[in-house]
Amino acid sequence: MKITVLLTALLSASLAFAGPPAPKATGIEGEGYVWNAQEGEKIEALQLEGDVTRGEEAYEICGACHLPSGAGRPDGTFPQLAGQHTTVLIKQMADIRAGLRDNPTMYPFAVTLVDPQELADVSAYIESLCIPTDHGKYEGADVSIQIAKGREMYEKDCMECHGKNGEGDKEKFYPVIAGQHYKYLLRQMTEIRDGHRRNANPDMVKVIKPYNDDQLVAISAYQASLKMPGSMCSAKK
Incomplete structure (x- = not known):
């Protein structure tokens, strides 16, 4: 059954590739666009109760890239999704659509x-997954130095929104x-x-706009080192 669902979903995706390109609505700097407008299918999905069982079936197509565990890819091509807040998942999928x-x-x-409803279902399933302990980290020779630099910046500029342990804030879509x-x-x-993520939170844009490339490396290295108590998967023996 699951194989049939996956093949059907992949076929649908192939047809989507052959169809019209994604729409291009006005982004964050355009007139009339609000970062988190309270309208559209996003709001409808947020008001629905997601069904984890149905969401698991809908996630079949996502697992091809993000892996069945939701771990994504350590090379950064596909993000870790497991444990992500339903609010964030729904917003990002709705914004892409x-x-x-x-x-x-x-x-x-x-x-x-x-x-x-299907947006709500698949988001509920993804949120239910534990966050894998093994993921892509900064591996430079100066890893301890970079993490220390990144921690200082994170605690100054990021912790208020993303939390001490990188847990984010479900109610605020962080x-x-x-x-x-x-x-x-x-x-x-x-x-x-650099202004290429058109649906970014304008407050975050202001925070990191002054960062140079070296600073972004350091703060990313620190963020990737964070572990969230209670939501991480059990360490492998």
Whole structure:
């Protein structure tokens, strides 16, 4: 049954690739766009109770890239999703579907979710997954120095929103970053700083706009070292 669902979803995604490109709605700096507007399918999905069992089936297509565990890829091509807040997941998927976030790789898969209920279901399932303890970390020779530098910046500029342990804030749509891959963190923060992540929180844009590349490396190295108590998977024996 699961194999049939996955093959059907992959076929649908292939057809989506052959169809029209993702829409391109006005981004964060455009007139009329509000970072977290209270309208559209996002709001409808947020008001629904997600079903973890149905969400597991809907996640089949996601697991091809993000892995069945939700661990993503250590090289940063696909982020760790496991344990992420449903609010964050719903917003990001809805923004991709609406053309507010540019992600041509994700778009054909995101549009296979048929309605707000399915958005809620798959998000509930992903949030239920424990965060893997093994993920991509900064591996430079100066790792301890970079982490120390990053910690200082994180505690000054990031901890208020993302929390002491990278747990984020579900009610405010601030994502979990504990357990996230270093290379993915670095890529996303670089895109936000440089204005390429069009659905970014404008407050975060202001915070990291002054950061140079070396500072982004350091703060990404520290963030990737964080572990969230109670939500991480049990360490492998």
